[in-house]
Amino acid sequence: xxxxxxxxxxxxxxxxxxxxxxxxxxxxxxxxxxxxxxxxxxxxxxxxxxxxxxxxxxxxxxxxxxxxxxxxxxxxxxxxxxxxxxxxxxxxxxxxxxxxxxxxxxxxxxxxxxxxxxxxxxxxxxxxxxxxxxxxxxxxxxxxxxxxxxxxxxxxxxxxxxxxxxxxxxxxxxxxxxxxxxxxxxxxxxxxxxxxxxxxxxxxxxxxxxxxxxxxxxxxx
Amino acid sequence: xxxxxxxxxxxxxxxxxxxxxxxxxxxxxxxxxxxxxxxxxxxxxxxxxxxxxxxxxxxxxxxxxxxxxxxxxxxxxxxxxxxxxxxxxxxxxxxxxxxxxxxxxxxxxxxxxxxxxxxxxxxxxxxxxxxxxxxxxxxxxxxxxxxxxxxxxxxxxxxxxxxxxxxxxxxxxxxxxxxxxxxxxxxxxxxxxxxxxxxxxxxxxxxxxxxxxxxxxxxx
Numbered sequence: 102x103x104x105x106x107x108x109x110x111x112x113x114x115x116x117x118x119x120x121x122x123x124x125x126x127x128x129x130x131x132x133x134x135x136x137x138x139x140x141x142x143x144x145x146x147x148x149x150x151x152x153x154x155x156x157x158x159x160x161x162x163x164x165x166x167x168x169x170x171x172x173x174x175x176x177x178x179x180x181x182x183x184x185x186x187x188x189x190x191x192x193x194x195x196x197x198x199x200x201x202x203x204x205x206x207x208x209x210x211x212x213x214x215x216x217x218x219x220x221x222x223x224x225x226x227x228x229x230x231x232x233x234x235x236x237x238x239x240x241x242x243x244x245x246x247x248x249x250x251x252x253x254x255x256x257x258x259x260x261x262x263x264x265x266x267x268x269x270x271x272x273x274x275x276x277x278x279x280x281x282x283x284x285x286x287x288x289x290x291x292x293x294x295x296x297x298x299x300x301x302x303x304x305x306x307x308x309x310x311x312x313x314x315x316x317x318x319x320x321x322x
Numbered sequence: 323x324x325x326x327x328x329x330x331x332x333x334x335x336x337x338x339x340x341x342x343x344x345x346x347x348x349x350x351x352x353x354x355x356x357x358x359x360x361x362x363x364x365x366x367x368x369x370x371x372x373x374x375x376x377x378x379x380x381x382x383x384x385x386x387x388x389x390x391x392x393x394x395x396x397x398x399x400x401x402x403x404x405x406x407x408x409x410x411x412x413x414x415x416x417x418x419x420x421x422x423x424x425x426x427x428x429x430x431x432x433x434x435x436x437x438x439x440x441x442x443x444x445x446x447x448x449x450x451x452x453x454x455x456x457x458x459x460x461x462x463x464x465x466x467x468x469x470x471x472x473x474x475x476x477x478x479x480x481x482x483x484x485x486x487x488x489x490x491x492x493x494x495x496x497x498x499x500x501x502x503x504x505x506x507x508x509x510x511x512x513x514x515x516x517x518x519x520x521x522x523x524x525x526x527x528x529x530x531x532x533x534x535x536x537x538x539x540x541x542x
Contacts, residue, residue, distance in 0.1 A: 153425065153457060165414055172420045179413040192400040196388045203390055204374065237374065 105164040108133035111147050112158045113140055115311045117210065117262030118170040119158040120301050124258050125174045127297035129181040171202055174258060187255040201241060201248060202259040208234045209263050217273040217312050218321055228274050232281050239282035246291065253295060257288075261298055264289035268305035269312050326385040329354035332368050333379045334361060336531055338431070338482030339391035340379035341521050345478050346395045348517035350402040392423055395478055409475045422461055422468065423479035429454040434486050437494065438532050441541055444494030451490065452501050459505040466511065473515060477508075481518055484509035488525035489532045 110126070110133050112119035126133055138147055138157050150159045150166035160167045160176065167176045178187040188195045212234060215227045238260065242248055248256035267289070270276040279286040292298045331347065331354050333340030347354050359368055359378050371380045371387035381388045381397065388397050399408040409416050433454050437447040458480065462468055468476035487498040487509070499506035512518050 162414075167414070167417045167421075169421055169424055172417050172424065175420065176413050176417040179416070192397055193383070193386055193388070195400070196393050196397040199393045199396070200389055203393065 105161075107163070109136060109161040110134070110158060111136045111138050111144070111150065111161070113138050114303060115308060116157060117266070120262035120265075120303075121170045121258050122158045122160060122173050122177070123301045124261065124297045125177045125187065127300060128185075128187075128253070128258075128295075129177060129183055131177070131181055171206060171255075171259065174255060178255075185252055187249075187258060189249075189254075198249070198255045201238075201256045205238070205256070205259045205263075209260065213263065213266055213270060216270060216276075217316060218319060220321075224274070228276060231270065231274065231276055235276075235278060235282045235285060239285040242284055242288055244284070247288070253292070257292060261289065261292045262302060264293065265302045265305050265308045269309055272309060273312070326382075328384065330357060330382040331355070331379060332357050332359050332365070332371065332382070334359050335523055336528055337378060338485065341482035341485075342391045342478050343379045343381055343394045343398070344521040345481065345517045346398045346408060348520060349406050349408070349473070349478075349515075350398060350404065352398070352402055392420075392427070392479060395475065399475075407472070407474075408469075408478065410469070410472075419469070419475040422458070422476045425458070426476070426479045426483065430458070430480065430483050434483060434490075437490055437496070438486065439536070439539070439541060440494060448490070448494045448496045452496065455498065455502045455505055459502045462504060462508055464504075467508070473512065477512060481509065481512045482522060484512070485522050485525050485528050489529045492529055493532070 108126070108131055110119070110122060112123070112135060114137060123135075136144070136146070138144060140157075143155060146161075147157065147159060148155055150161060151157075151168045154168065156168075158168075158170055158173060160173045162176075162180070167173050174187060188198050212227060212231045216224065216231060219227055247253050248260070267278045267286075270278065278289070293302065329347070329352055331340070331343055333344065333356065335358060344356070357365075357367070359365060361378075364376060367382075368378065368380060369376060371382060372378075372389045375389060377389070379389075379391055379394060381394045383397075383401070388394050395408060409419055430451075433447065433451040437444055437451045440447040467473050468480070487506075490496045490498060513522065
């Protein structure tokens with residue numbers, strides 16, 4: 102593994118975490134080798150590269166693995182700074198960007214997935230929570246083009262993969278992002294016009310089908 | 323709030339997350355005002371500074387709030403680079419430091435909390451906590467600190483949790499210095515640093531508050 106040159110990405114097509122990394126690499130114009138992992142039969146390379154969590158995404162750069170999507174994005178930004186960095190240069194603004202990326206990380210995936218796993222009272226609680234999260238994010242976005250202001254940055258990259266899940270939130274929870282947070286919905290549309298995002302995000306229909314198969318696997322009716 | 327000069331830290335005496343921020347400030351020799359919060363009656367300043375999570379620690383620098391302990395430590399490192407850099411300069415080494423600090427958050431904190439709240443003998447919880455400590459110990463290897471010769475980001479992220487070791491032994495008989503001797507030795511080395519000795523509360527006091535908490539929760 103060590104001594105190998107180049108960039109590899111171990112990933113899974115539906116993973117929003119992997120999509121963040123693909124978007125980040127595309128934004129920087131970095132060439133890489135994509136490996137689709139089968140989560141029920143993880144490759145030796147994955148198990149060797151991420152022995153602690155055994156999860157994707159894993160970025161392998163010149164044979165050395167980097168794990169955890171937000172850490173990978175920071176790494177990519179530092180190794181290939183180029184013209185536009187994902188975080189501002191000012192430490193305070195940077196801390197704010199990291200705060201919001203962390204907020205998204207802790208809240209969106211967990212609450213969004215609970216939505217299609219739960220029923221009844223628990224699901225109602227979860228719906229309220231998700232709406233709160235969406236509205237909080239919209240307040241933070243304000244009237245900016247991107248969370249990063251004029252620049253598509255860390256927070257945008259962290260959140261945008263979930264745009265493919267808006268349809269799932271509606272189908273399973275009756276939550277319309279368009280209705281609850283129109284500015285956020287508009288932001289998502291704007292991001293999808295970027296080549297990096299358009300190339301990476303799966304069709305919401307496919308994500309929906311994927312969730313249906315996950316529900317079967319988890320035994321959710 | 324805005325326009326105020328100086329550094330304030332809102333924290334709570336037993337919170338390992340707040341300890342991280344204090345240790346970082348001490349390491350850098352930054353003057354700051356420490357404000358002890360009462361979580362049953364949160365101050366206006368806390369609610370205004372961290373409206374989203376309403377949690378401590380919060381660092382206020384010239385009136386502007388920064389939240390989330392690891393983000394605070396990274397901020398401190400960037401604003402006061404000077405001597406004693408906390409994160410390495412090489413991007414790969416930085417990524418490793420961020421990974422292991424995140425591991426402390428995800429695994430050590432979670433399994434530690436489960437242990438402190440364990441009902442009965444707590445053997446399952448002790449096993450999980452020990453497994454996670456062993457992973458950290460393997461990462462430390464033969465080094466003086468996680469930062470090598472430098473007391474760095476992962477050291478700061480983890481050292482406050484070593485204060486729980488005393489409580490773990492009292493609750494379920496887990497002897498950390500036997501289970502992970504190298505990590506225990508690392509903890510002792512860290513605790514000799516002034517920044518750490520000044521910041522961490524007496525482990526006996528921590529145990530008292532854990533016992534109190536368990537009584538309140540009705541845990542036997």
